[in-house]
Amino acid sequence: MAMTTLRHSDLQTLPISFTLNGKLQELDVEPHELLLDVIRDRLGLTGAKRSCDVQVCGACTLLVDGRPVSACTTLAFEVRGRSVMTIEGLAENGKLHPLQQAFIEHGGFQCGFCTPGMILAAKALLDQNPHPTEEELKHFMHGNICRCTGYKKIIESIMAAAKNISEATH
């Protein structure tokens, strides 16, 4: 494998703009910068967590144009022109999202490390399938790992949130 170290004169920066939790962000990134590092270290939003670093655990889940991605394995330039949501952008005007409320009421978390990714993945699911069966829920969420709860209460939380969202809109 050809291996060289790029010279300083080869440095490449890409100007990107995207919306982060509804607000326009404009910054320069290098091609190799990962979305997770940009969001956490440069923009200071630490809700998304680095854990497995190989797209297995879901702790770094963010929504890009409403769809869940692993920020640990997404190059930052890929979100140019797109809309990114982190857990910090979910509550509106201090009012928790029904999913956040349901996770509190149904004990959907213990240590909380997986919770931002869990809730964002669940939001992506409910946005495209407001009334999932438990099987559909498990299939969609199986890439989000929790080592505390045993999942039962997470499933209960999401099912309760689905019900609450649907009742609130009817």
Next chain:
Amino acid sequence: MLRRFRLEEPTSVAEVSELLGRFGDSAKIYAGGTELLLAMKEGLVQYERLVNIKGVTYLNEVKQNNGEVHIGALCTHRELENSPLVKEKLPALAKLEENVANVRVRQVGTLGGNLCFAEPHADPGTLLIALGAHLVAEKGDGKREVPAESFFVDAYETALEPDEVLTRIIVPVPAQPSGICYMKFGYLERPSVGLAVAVKLNSGKTAIDDIKIAVGCAGPAPKRVAEAEAFLKGKSVDEATRTIPEAGETAGRASQAISDLHGAQDYKEHIVQVLLKRSFQNALSQCT
């Protein structure tokens, strides 16, 4: 941690091919990045340049063309799992795609990238071999079709030339009465064994007119197990059903299974036998 690299953003296949030819081993095509970036983060491979192929817009279409489905190499697993055309014409492929990794990987990972990376523990190549798919490789003004069964050379190695680009996957729509089934088994994130069966019956549905069987994940590359196919072809449905354990043993031996983290060789051979029995039964049940 990723090392620095430069990004190239061509907008045509010819440009992609030219860049690959010009920079050789120091450049690599980047599509979804779901496998490439992991290997780069681990430091297993390093590239001076990544060639982002996603700017080549027409590579993400799924189209019907006479008796074939043409799948653009940049289609994501998620797009294929939800494609009405794939669901209707190739339901076994839609189902396979629905079960690749997890939803985040399926969201960005592409079928073409999956095939070209040729990670041994992947799903799609195995089914595409059983379906008799052809892969279209392009460079400059040249174009050729490679049968899926000769595309995979070894672990992480394909039949593509250094400046060739996989642009399209052509899958013939199976003639009826037929049944297609892909099954996998594993206890880690990736499967230990994947197995695909495509069976075509005679018009009276009493005998095996044709059958293709492919095994993946067990060895370095997915492969057809012609010995097991020959054993079953021409048999009556009843006899084939009765002797399927024997076919499974043959398939296990022919799978060139290797011992690795995902299981010992004899264990994998046994799983091949079990999966062949189950997927054969499933495929037969589709021949209505």
